[in-house]
Amino acid sequence: MLLVLLGTVLQVGALLLASSDGKADxxxxxxxxRHLSAARNRVNRAKSLAEQARESELDIHAWRDTVGMLSVHLSYVEEDMVLAxxxxxxxSSEALKEAVEESKEGKDEQN
Incomplete structure (x- = not known):
């Protein structure tokens, strides 16, 4: 889901930058x-946490704590994607609607 949102945002961004209808404010x-940079930073933190957990031997309690922290980081990333x-x-609400529809169609084809 996160990758679908990120792909949608990037597609819309490319579409709008290439559009001759106007320039972004x-x-x-x-x-x-700012929102994309925050998401990137949070993804990097989550990635580091996951790599550290993978390389260390954790007991079940430490593993649960790590998974909980990963969940928190990914929730923040999701929030940043929604804001973006x-x-x-x-x-451009129309361009965004089109991109979301295209993304849903692509997701439906994968299932």
């Missing part, structure tokens, strides 16, 4: 980049 662009999508929605 710099404030929206900064906000979008909302930023693009403010710029």
């Amino acid at each position: 710099p404030t929206l662009a900064r906000s979008h980049v 999508i909302e930023d693009w929605f403010d710029f």
Whole structure:
């Protein structure tokens, strides 16, 4: 699901940057980049945590704590992705709707 959201955001971003209908408001662009940067940082933290857990021998209690921390990090990433999508929605709701529909169609074809 997270990869689908990220792919959708990147597709919409490319679509809007290539579009000749207008230019993105710099404030929206900064906000979008801020949300994507925060998501990238949180993904890196989650990745590091997962790698450390994999390389160490954890008892069941430590493993549960690690999985719980991973869940928290990924929840924040999901929130950042939603905020980034909302930023693009403010710029072009029609383009975002089309990208989401295309993403759903691609997901349906995979199932």
